[in-house]
Amino acid sequence: MAAYLFRRLLYFVPVVFLVTVVVFSITMLLPGDPAMAFLGEANMRDKVAYEAMRQELGLDRPLPVQYVRWLGKALQGDLGRSVRTHEAVTAALAARLPVTLELAAVSLGIALLIAIPVGIVSATRPNSKLDTVATVVAVSGVALPEFFVGILLIYLFAVGLRLLPPSGFVPLSAGLWPNLKSILLPALSLGLALNAVTMRQVRASLIEVMGEDYITVARAKGLSEGTVIWIHALKNAMIPVITVIGLQVGRLFGGTVVVETIFAFPGMGRLAADSIFFRDFPALQGVVMVMALAVLVCNLLTDVLYAYVDPRIRLA
Amino acid sequence: MSLRNRIAARFPSHRSQPGAGRRTLLVRLLRTRGSLFGLVVLSLVLFLAATDTLIAPYNPNRAIGSILQKPGLGHWLGTDHLGRDILSRLLYGARVAVLAGAISVGLAVVLGVTIGLMAGHWGGWVDDVLMCVVDALWAFPTLVLALAIAASLGPGLSNAMVAIGIVFTPAFARLVRGQALSVRERDFSIAARALGAGPWRMMLCHIWPNILGPIIVQSSLMIPQAIIVEASLSFLGLGIEPPNPSWGSMLRQAYQYIERAPWLSLFPGAAIFLTVLGLNLLGDGLRVALDVRLRQRGAS
Numbered sequence: 001m002a003a004y005l006f007r008r009l010l011y012f013v014p015v016v017f018l019v020t021v022v023v024f025s026i027t028m029l030l031p032g033d034p035a036m037a038f039l040g041e042a043n044m045r046d047k048v049a050y051e052a053m054r055q056e057l058g059l060d061r062p063l064p065v066q067y068v069r070w071l072g073k074a075l076q077g078d079l080g081r082s083v084r085t086h087e088a089v090t091a092a093l094a095a096r097l098p099v100t101l102e103l104a105a106v107s108l109g110i111a112l113l114i115a116i117p118v119g120i121v122s123a124t125r126p127n128s129k130l131d132t133v134a135t136v137v138a139v140s141g142v143a144l145p146e147f148f149v150g151i152l153l154i155y156l157f158a159v160g161l162r163l164l165p166p167s168g169f170v171p172l173s174a175g176l177w178p179n180l181k182s183i184l185l186p187a188l189s190l191g192l193a194l195n196a197v198t199m200r201q202v203r204a205s206l207i208e209v210m211g212e213d214y215i216t217v218a219r220a221k222g223l224s225e226g227t228v229i230w231i232h233a234l235k236n237a238m239i240p241v242i243t244v245i246g247l248q249v250g251r252l253f254g255g256t257v258v259v260e261t262i263f264a265f266p267g268m269g270r271l272a273a274d275s276i277f278f279r280d281f282p283a284l285q286g287v288v289m290v291m292a293l294a295v296l297v298c299n300l301l302t303d304v305l306y307a308y309v310d311p312r313i314r315l316a
Numbered sequence: 317m318s319l320r321n322r323i324a325a326r327f328p329s330h331r332s333q334p335g336a337g338r339r340t341l342l343v344r345l346l347r348t349r350g351s352l353f354g355l356v357v358l359s360l361v362l363f364l365a366a367t368d369t370l371i372a373p374y375n376p377n378r379a380i381g382s383i384l385q386k387p388g389l390g391h392w393l394g395t396d397h398l399g400r401d402i403l404s405r406l407l408y409g410a411r412v413a414v415l416a417g418a419i420s421v422g423l424a425v426v427l428g429v430t431i432g433l434m435a436g437h438w439g440g441w442v443d444d445v446l447m448c449v450v451d452a453l454w455a456f457p458t459l460v461l462a463l464a465i466a467a468s469l470g471p472g473l474s475n476a477m478v479a480i481g482i483v484f485t486p487a488f489a490r491l492v493r494g495q496a497l498s499v500r501e502r503d504f505s506i507a508a509r510a511l512g513a514g515p516w517r518m519m520l521c522h523i524w525p526n527i528l529g530p531i532i533v534q535s536s537l538m539i540p541q542a543i544i545v546e547a548s549l550s551f552l553g554l555g556i557e558p559p560n561p562s563w564g565s566m567l568r569q570a571y572q573y574i575e576r577a578p579w580l581s582l583f584p585g586a587a588i589f590l591t592v593l594g595l596n597l598l599g600d601g602l603r604v605a606l607d608v609r610l611r612q613r614g615a616s
Contacts, residue, residue: 011448018452026461029468139350143593145544147551147564148585151571159575254459258548262571272460273552276467288456288464296455 004307012300019292020074024067027285034281035059037083074289080282084274089286092271097290099169100260100267103190104252106183108245110191111198119202123237124229126207134199141196147258150189154262157185167264186263190255194248201244206237239310246302250295344605351601357594364407365414372404377559384577393583396566397573405561406583412562413591416477416546416555417539423481425535428488433519435489436496447493454486462545466554473556476549480542491534495527502526529606536599540592547588563588 035053043049054060058069073080079089122131158166170182209215210233218228256269264270268287275283345351364371373392374380379399387394393402435446453461462479469475499505500523508522549555550564558565563584570580 011451014448015451015455018449019455022452022456023464026464026468031468031470139596140589140593143540143589143596145547145585145588145592147548148567148581148588151567151574151581151585155574155578155581159578250455250457252457254457257459257463258551261552272463276463276552276554284464284467288460291457291460292455295457299455 001307005304008300008303012296016293016296019296020071020289021067023285023289023292024070026288027281028063028066030279030281030284032279034083037279037281038081070285079286079289082275082283083280084278084283089282092283093268093286093290096266096268096271099265100253100256100269102172103183103186103256103260103265103267104249106187107190107194107252110187111194112245114191115195115198116202119199120206120229120234122199122203123206123210124225131203134203138196138199141192142200144193145258146189146193146255147262149192150186150259150262153185153188167262169263169265169267186259186265189259189262190252193255194252197248198241198244201241202237205240206233209233209237212236239306242305242309243302246298246305249298253291253295341605345598345601348601348604350597351605354594354596354598354601357590358598361410361414361591361594365411368407368411372401372407374401374404376400376404376408376561384573384580386577387579394577394579396580397569397577402566402580402583405566406563406587409561409563409566409584409587410591412473412550412556412560413543413546413588416473416480416562417543417595420477420480420542420546421484421535421538423478424484424488424538425531427481427485428490429492429524429531431485431489432492432494433496433523436493437500437515437519437523439497443493446489450486450489453483454490456483458483458541459545459548462549463552463554466549471554471557473546473560473562476546476555479549480545483545484538484542487538488531488534491530492527495530496523499523499526533599533603533606536595536602540595540599543588543592543595 035050035057038053038057039046039049051060058066061069070080077090079093081087082089082092085092118134122128122134125131154166157164164181164185166185168182170178172179206229210229215228215233218232219225223232253269256265256267257272258269259265260267260269261273268291271283272287272291274280275287345355377400380401381391381395381399383395383397383399385391385395385399387402391401391403393406396402396405431446431450435443435450456464462476462483465479465482466476469478496519500518505518505522508518513522546555547562547564547567550562551568553565553568555564556562566584567581567588570577570584573580
């Protein structure tokens with residue numbers, strides 16, 4: 001296991017390096033002059049101030065030098081200042097990361113709470129009415145974009161039934177119920193698509209495992225169907241489900257950009273959308289970087305977890 | 317019989333006979349209700365995209381009535397906040413969705429197949445370097461990377477399509493590399509190499525025809541995703557430029573009037589949903605129809 005982990009970590013380093021190169025290159029291509037953006041309209045015509053700002057930002061140096069300088073600072077936790085708010089990007093990210101993580105965690109929780117039981121029932125009663133309904137819901141869930149689900153939920157629960165707030169985030173410090181009320185609709189918007197993918201995977205994987213010889217042996221021994229499913233089949237069936245959930249983390253983070261924009265959530269996704277709108281390249285660099293690293297770490301953890309539960313992987 | 321002909325007879329290429337497989341594939345597709353639904357949706361969207369200017373009742377960008385009219389006889393799907401006909405805008409949006417899906421996935425196929433074939437065929441350091449780059453691109457959440465690239469290139473449909481194409485490239489590169497690695501070791505590839513086939517001939521004449529099936533399936537599954545990403549970019553203001561409509565930008569404008577005119581959001585949202593649903597079902601059907609193992613499982 002240690003050798004496998006070492007191999008994976010060794011591969012992780014060049015990928016992270018390339019991620020930083022991609023982030024830097026993309027944001028360097030953003031239209032507009034960052035020095036002008038920092039100076040603002042009032043000092044735009046002041047040539048001395050403009051040159052000083054270009055020097056301060058390191059924009060007068062060649063691109064590779066700018067990259068090394070940016071990377072060096074980033075490794076020390078300094079991602080620069082926001083063009084729009086002049087606040088440190090690291091501080092902005094630290095303030096917004098918990099909101100996005102809470103949203104992602106609640107979405108994942110909702111998805112798993114629905115997907116696992118429904119997937120099990122569908123797999124144990126294939127082609128039943130419930131299975132058909134679950135399959136239709138899952139297939140439809142994959143086809144619904146998060147922002148459309150969000151708009152429908154706002155119309156239904158906020159405008160129509162007036163049960164939940166249409167937008168805004170209430171922090172956990174203001175109370176659990178107000179916090180949950182504010183997060184429920186965005187989490188449902190994100191969770192429904194994730195639920196659909198996971199449900200289909202649980203069903204497919206459990207049906208496959210239920211056809212294995214060892215399940216026939218367990219039944220022949222006289223074990224109850226519940227024991228066969230919960231103790232023997234589900235453990236093995238969950239292995240590919242772990243991978244699917246791990247792979248969905250990227251989609252979850254991507255979804256936060258639109259969902260947080262619709263629900264006016266002060267998270268990383270909204271920061272990404274705002275930084276593009278205001279051409280705030282240091283903030284955009286920070287958000288894209290943190291999201292990519294989070295996905296990479298999740299992929300690494302998924303691989304390690306997969307290798308832990310299935311020893312054949314690490315021996316391959 | 318020459319050595320080349322003898323080897324060709326001993327190791328027949330796995331290329332399908334022209335025309336023969338296509339009919340069977342269509343029959344297999346039409347057997348499942350999902351694929352049939354998908355084919356109907358695809359035909360309808362393609363028809364609407366091709367004939368939008370002919371069948372649209374009004375100019376999609378011109379205000380022709382009072383604002384926020386409910387669906388009725390004059391305007392079947394109502395009018396938007398500027399008095400523009402929703403049906404005409406929806407029809408124009410179909411063309412944008414088709415273009416975004418087809419061109420961006422086409423670009424991803426070209427880039428991904430080139431990278432995947434080179435990595436899979438040559439292996440070694442070429443494979444290591446290319447796959448490292450692919451993995452780095454794959455680390456980014458799809459929408460976040462598409463958003464960043466689209467922002468760098470500037471708003472507009474062409475730039476959005478390029479951004480989506482780049483973002484989807486790793487999926488094709490990974491798929492093609494895996495398939496190329498497997499095909500490279502098959503008997504007919506070894507025979508072709510023994511006959512002196514060079515790397516480009518190997519890639520284009522022997523590996524490419526044998527990995528076409530998985531690429532078609534993957535493309536059919538990526539097109540609906542590309543439509544969603546384009547709609548998301550337009551929703552965030554980075555897709556098609558106003559006043560031209562796309563389903564995503566229509567939703568963005570409609571969302572502001574959710575209390576006064578909820579139907580405004582419903583129509584573009586439903587158009588995205590039905591198109592993506594149909595294409596997903598068609599993609600699933602294609603996957604089953606082209607995969608012998610899945611077909612046998614379905615039959616048993």
